[in-house]
């Protein structure tokens with residue numbers, strides 16, 4: 001395993017812990033039948049397999065698949081750490097290709113933040129085809145569930161709405177310039193992909209993660225490392241975009257101050273701090 005795989009897995013598992021309230025809510029929303037058999041498509045390092053196992057009553061069977069063998073090695077460790085080896089199994093496959101499973105063999109397929117993650121963080125060129133292949137392996141009446149984390153509307157810098165709005169827009173402009181995402185990236189199209197795949201009873205629901213002071217160290221670590229230092233990072237190009245769309249120099253200095261763990265104004269340890277982030281869950285059923 002190369003270092004970048006373990007660093008990626010560490011980031012993903014930390015993100016899973018941060019988003020756990022929203023993920024649990026979304027998985028509960030599925031009301032998986034006890035004893036059901038399902039697939040976590042694009043399970044990565046396997047941080048959600050124990051939640052899916054528990055949601056099917058701890059008496060079903062959950063498969064996890066991913067294109068990355070190194071991530072599946074880490075997923076195997078996750079499975080062992082939760083003592084669920086007898087109810088969870090892994091296989092390596094690419095979701096862009098036919099799955100190595102017969103038609104109508106599963107009760108459900110769950111997939112979290114995968115359709116937007118092909119290659120270098122790009123979306124699949126034909127997301128509806130990937131959903132169609134998921135639907136093929138689900139029995140009539142069974143569910144396909146696509147969870148997608150969403151940065152729109154997140155609050156990580158409460159009390160500084162203008163700074164946060166401008167930084168979030170600057171990040172998006174920067175991504176766009178770097179051609180970071182395939183045009184199909186837009187999460188908001190997920191229902192049309194499901195409809196094109198022939199699924200019925202399409203539903204969208206939002207699931208929230210919220211935290212308030214005092215924050216768990218994992219929450220501080222996630223926000224500091226991946227939101228403040230990676231997304232809203234003080235790179236010159238981000239600052240330039242932010243200034244171009246209305247962030248003043250004094251607001252930029254405020255941002256540097258409140259995002260600095262050494263500052264007495266560090267926002268993540270203030271008594272009135274809170275944060276909110278949500279994910280969307282799109283579900284559809286295979287026609288009976």
Ligand SMILES: C[S@@+](CC[C@H](N)C(=O)[O-])C[C@H]1O[C@@H](n2cnc3c(N)ncnc32)[C@H](O)[C@@H]1O
Nearest residue numbers: 042043044066067068094095096112113117118
């Ligand atoms: C953002 S991670 C999400 C992992 C996991 N679903 C979770 O929520 O923790 C995206 C995952 O999609 C996997 N992936 C990307 N392209 C894939 C493909 N063509 N087939 C299968 N998995 C793929 C990546 O290897 C990675 O593990």
